[in-house]
Amino acid sequence: MKDFFGFDGMDEAQIRTERAKAREMRKSRWWQQKTASGKCYYCGQAVPFKELTMDHLVPLTRGGRSTRDNLVPSCKICNNEKKNMLPLEWEEYMEMLNLQKSS
Ligand SMILES: [Zn+2]
Numbered sequence: 001m002k003d004f005f006g007f008d009g010m011d012e013a014q015i016r017t018e019r020a021k022a023r024e025m026r027k028s029r030w031w032q033q034k035t036a037s038g039k040c041y042y043c044g045q046a047v048p049f050k051e052l053t054m055d056h057l058v059p060l061t062r063g064g065r066s067t068r069d070n071l072v073p074s075c076k077i078c079n080n081e082k083k084n085m086l087p088l089e090w091e092e093y094m095e096m097l098n099l100q101k102s103s
Contacts, residue, residue, distance in 0.1 A: 010063055021066035026054050041072035043097050053079045
């Protein structure tokens, strides 16, 4: 899949490798600790462990890797929204969430 902005730093084989790595990390103690609070990284909502998804802060299609600082727990809603949005739209979404949190 070609990225919207024509970024093609990662080929599909690399993306598959990174996805497999992420799956392995999902089983790790590190991930258990990371998700112990049960909160979505983005909206801060408490989510049952089963419903927390593992999200790449920088998507693989944009050159992000399956590293500890690039993986965050996300609720399904945020995860879906993020996938469907352009980076700019996503920033607006995050701003909206921040406003809701502070009000
Ligand atoms: Zn969320």
